[in-house]
Amino acid sequence: MSAITLATLQAHRRDNTRFSCLTAYDATLASLAADAGISVLLVGDSLGMVLQGHDSTLPVTLDDVVYHTRCVARAGVSSLIMADLPFMTNATTGETLNAAGQLMRAGAQLVKLEGEGWLADDIRELVRRGVPVCAHLGLRPQSVNALGGYRVQGREAAASQRLIDDALTLEAAGAALILLECVPAELGQRVRSAVSVPVIGIGAGPEVDGQILVMHDMLGATRHRPPRFVRDFLAEGGSLSGAFRAYHDAVVTGSFPGPEHSF
Template sequence: MKPITLTTLKELKRKSEKITCLTAYDFSFASLLDRAGIDMIMVGDSLGMVMQGHETTLPVSLAEMVYHGRCVARGVSRALIIVDMPFTSYQESPQRAFASAGRLMQRGGAQVVKLEGGEPMAETVRFLVERGIPVCAHLGLTPQSVHQLGGYRVQGREASAAERIRHDALALQQAGAGLLVLEAIPAELAKTMTAELEIPTIGIGAGPDCDGQVLVLHDMLGVYPRPSPKFSRNFMVGAPSVEEAVKAYIGAVKSGAFPGPEHGY
């Protein structure tokens, strides 16, 4: 099968076909996800929590993201690989972001880099895209800002906050972002934004109407020892193997069976 590209994802959005994504951090799981037919693999800085045992994503370094991205890339032939830009690797300046993104692409196997933040990051997004680096933006609950947000809380419930997120999304799209992750926002807001935007939206705790869905692998396999978020689901329940659990997740997203009302806000 042909490798997935940003063009593929835009075509899936146009045809109203759901996009599937899971996180992975190593060769073995990346190989399994790719074999199962996942559209995108996200090498998330969530590895700081599920692999390293930290309370937040903040301690993760750029060198660690390069290492895990490189491990994942060795196991993938079809899925699009998105690698998170960790805290402090891009916020200082567009030039700093370009240097970090360049390392992730040259040495870390990234095909797309992901960064958090709204309109203030639009200049950085434009700087990267104009220099050949595809960008996935991330709005809503942005884990690198957990202390500023006051914890892992739903964003965009008030009208003014919802309008701010919509405004940020349009600014990031105009700056050249090719994808947008929407995390922990009201389902109706995500539905409205998905209809307004030309670029695909990937939801995590953002209801069923995003163009695609992503979960943290360790949450959807039920192996993370700490409580999983409301918007996740353990697909290992009733599955005879990890690969079958992943295929069940892919099938549930593609059919619209996941996420259900109980997984949203």
């Protein structure tokens, strides 16, 4: 399989075809997911919850994400590898650049930052230095304490308009991708038509270019009740490879997410 690049994702957007994304934290499962056709593997700071047992992503360190990025990169997959900047590793532009440098050296091909319109300056600096960026908007788990819980964002008219404005600001700053977490499906669709970069959703409805899930969630390997937007693909796929293929097929054919997974 030829290597997936940002150009591949842009082509999906242009052709109005869907692509699949999944978190990955280790070489073996990264390689099974890539073989199933998953376009983007995210070394997410969700590893704090699903691997480390924390109840939020806040305790995750840059070293943690660097370590797991190295593990995933060693699999030598054709999927695009994205890595998260953990909580407070982007407190200043200097720290942001340093953190992104470490992730890229570990094997990431782009980095993801949680925030709002204020991310623009840091995104500009990263892009200038050759680091592609995905801007994570909507529910931002690193801000769970400020948001008052893991809840749907952008329900009110003012908040949804602000989110669209933020997406446009960050696209103008050079963001290559927008990721939307837990927003009404209608807002997912509005953001997607406002910007011209590919939009990836998790709990953002079907009208976006890519879908992403936490790998453990879509394998039914959860300690808590999974969020509404999750479907157990291991139950239907019958094996790890089968689950990844079932997920990939459901995303590209548009059968996932359904209305029961959307807000």
